[in-house]
Amino acid sequence: MKELWQLFISFCRIGAFTFGGGYAMLPMLKKEVVDKRGWATEDEILDYFAIGQCTPGIIFVNTATFVGCKRKGTLGGIAATVGGVFPSLIIITVIAAVLNNFAELPTVQHAFGAIRVVVGVLILNAVVGMWKKSVVDKICAVIAVVAFILSAFLGLSPAWVVLGAGSLGAVLPLLKGVGGK
Amino acid sequence: MSSWFLLFYEFFKIGLFSVGGGLATLPFLYKLADKYDWFSQTMVANMVAVSESTPGPLGVNMATYIGFQFGGPLGAVIATAGLLFPSVVIIIIISKFLQKFRDNSHVSDVFYMLRPAVTGLIATAGFSVILDAIFHVNKITQISVDNFLSLFGVKECILFAVILFLTNKFNKHPVFYIAIGAAIGIIFAF
Numbered sequence: 118m119k120e121l122w123q124l125f126i127s128f129c130r131i132g133a134f135t136f137g138g139g140y141a142m143l144p145m146l147k148k149e150v151v152d153k154r155g156w157a158t159e160d161e162i163l164d165y166f167a168i169g170q171c172t173p174g175i176i177f178v179n180t181a182t183f184v185g186c187k188r189k190g191t192l193g194g195i196a197a198t199v200g201g202v203f204p205s206l207i208i209i210t211v212i213a214a215v216l217n218n219f220a221e222l223p224t225v226q227h228a229f230g231a232i233r234v235v236v237g238v239l240i241l242n243a244v245v246g247m248w249k250k251s252v253v254d255k256i257c258a259v260i261a262v263v264a265f266i267l268s269a270f271l272g273l274s275p276a277w278v279v280l281g282a283g284s285l286g287a288v289l290p291l292l293k294g295v296g297g298k
Numbered sequence: 299m300s301s302w303f304l305l306f307y308e309f310f311k312i313g314l315f316s317v318g319g320g321l322a323t324l325p326f327l328y329k330l331a332d333k334y335d336w337f338s339q340t341m342v343a344n345m346v347a348v349s350e351s352t353p354g355p356l357g358v359n360m361a362t363y364i365g366f367q368f369g370g371p372l373g374a375v376i377a378t379a380g381l382l383f384p385s386v387v388i389i390i391i392i393s394k395f396l397q398k399f400r401d402n403s404h405v406s407d408v409f410y411m412l413r414p415a416v417t418g419l420i421a422t423a424g425f426s427v428i429l430d431a432i433f434h435v436n437k438i439t440q441i442s443v444d445n446f447l448s449l450f451g452v453k454e455c456i457l458f459a460v461i462l463f464l465t466n467k468f469n470k471h472p473v474f475y476i477a478i479g480a481a482i483g484i485i486f487a488f
Contacts, residue, residue, distance in 0.1 A: 171317065240423060
């Protein structure tokens with residue numbers, strides 16, 4: 118019981134003090150989970166991150182579930198996960214409640230008008246970074262462009278694009294035969 | 299179907315299909331804004347800024363916010379729980395045979411195709427955000443040859459170019475650029 122509580126509190130702390138998610142969470146995770154608690158090694162954390170990235174869901178949450186499971190099984194996984202998202206739930210609920218009251222103010226609307234432009238740039242930069250990492254050959258480039266066209270211009274649901282690309286990845290090696298890739 | 303269950307179900311689907319971190323939820327949220335009147339696509343872009351400027355993972359923050367718009371604090375909890383449910387179950391299963399999963403060549407084959415597709419999907423979300431922010435429209439279908447130039451925001455385009463330059467020149471935290479954006483928006487009345 119005590120360790121479940123510790124898992125909850127530790128991931129609460131990580132969730133409360135890291136901005137933006139993803140790799141931004143690594144230093145804080147390492148400090149809390151590896152250095153302070155000794156719950157996992159640094160290599161294990163990197164493994165969790167790698168798997169968290171290629172399984173559905175939020176990478177930080179997946180990592181929290183992994184660490185919790187390793188320590189205390191299923192219950193531990195749940196305790197760490199709930200702890201990790203607890204600060205977000207509180208903070209965002211408060212912000213949403215406040216924003217809803219101020220959203221109509223001209224100042225707030227002007228601010229968000231420009232902020233949306235900045236967000237556009239941030240996402241563009243993220244896409245460029247992802248392109249560099251994920252598009253390793255021509256087939257990948259075609260997949261990325263087709264996924265973009267299907268979802269942006271033909272309105273296909275992202276779920277179908279994900280399913281389609283995943284299935285393609287599963288059958289492509291078979292089509293290429295033994296010597297492929 | 300009860301509306302709470304619908305909220306849970308929609309976020310359950312997002313949690314199940316968004317592979318590759320918080321930004322991967324964006325294309326799904328845009329689709330959701332289209333499908334229901336719970337929130338607008340413009341709100342999604344605003345919320346990315348708030349999520350980047352507050353602690354916690356982006357995807358969780360987005361789900362909490364939209365859930366709150368849908369039905370207050372309870373909505374926030376239900377949307378977040380829906381988002382996390384599939385991944386928690388999947389990770390609990392994977393953690394039981396971790397090494398086998400890592401070394402499986404089928405898994406890496408699937409992700410070889412999946413990653414570029416997710417890149418394309420996030421590009422779509424980015425495209426929508428940029429259209430909405432710069433061209434004052436949030437639906438691609440509304441653009442035609444006649445109205446194209448009148449929709450074009452000059453101030454927004456200049457800001458876009460400046461921020462694009464700054465973000466690629468200086469590696470500062472997104473919060474920094476969002477704060478600059480807020481100040482410029484207020485000063486120049488965007």
